[in-house]
Amino acid sequence: MSAVNARDRHRALDLVLELVVLLNADMGRRLAADQLTPARAAVLWALRRRGPVTQRELAEALEVSARNITGLVDGLAGADLVSREPHPTDRRATLVTLTRRGTRLVETLEAEQREFAALLFADMPATRFHGLLDGLADVVGRLKAEGLKTHE
Known part of the structure; x- marks a missing residue:
C-alpha cells in the first residue's frame, strides 16, 4: 500500500474543515429555529x-x-x-x-x-461509502488517542 503524499493530506484536511464549517452553519440554523x-x-x-x-x-x-x-x-x-x-x-x-x-x-x-x-x-456507491466510513473512524480514533474528546 502506498503512502499518501503531503499535498493530498493537506487537501483532505481542507475538505474536512470545509465540511465542519458547512455542517456547523446548517446545525446552527436548524437549532435557532427552535431557539436552541x-x-x-x-x-x-x-x-x-x-x-x-x-x-x-x-x-x-x-x-x-x-x-x-x-x-x-x-x-x-x-x-x-x-x-x-x-x-x-x-x-x-x-x-x-x-x-x-x-x-x-x-x-x-x-x-x-x-x-x-x-x-x-444515498447515491454514494457502497465501496466509496464504506471507505469514507473507515477513513473517518481512523481520523476520529487518532484524535481520541491524542487526547481530544467528544461528548458521548
Whole structure:
C-alpha cells in the first residue's frame, strides 16, 4: 500500500474543515429555529441517550461546570423542554427529565438527521461509502488517542 503524499493530506484536511464549517452553519440554523443553542441541544441529546439524570451527571457527561449546567437546564426548563423531578432514592438530588415537548423535539431532530444522512449518502456507491466510513473512524480514533474528546 502506498503512502499518501503531503499535498493530498493537506487537501483532505481542507475538505474536512470545509465540511465542519458547512455542517456547523446548517446545525446552527436548524437549532435557532427552535431557539436552541448547541450547548442546550447537547443537554437534550444527553438526556435522550441516558434518560433522567442528575445535573451533576449531566455536567460530567458534557464536561461542563455545575454552574454552566444549571443555566442550561434553567433555560430548557423555561422552554418546557426538560423538568426537574425529585430523585427516587436521594432526597438531596433532583433528576432532569425530558418533557413530552422535549421528547417530541428530539424525535424530530433525530428524524431530520436520518433524512440528512440519506441526502448526503444515498447515491454514494457502497465501496466509496464504506471507505469514507473507515477513513473517518481512523481520523476520529487518532484524535481520541491524542487526547481530544467528544461528548458521548
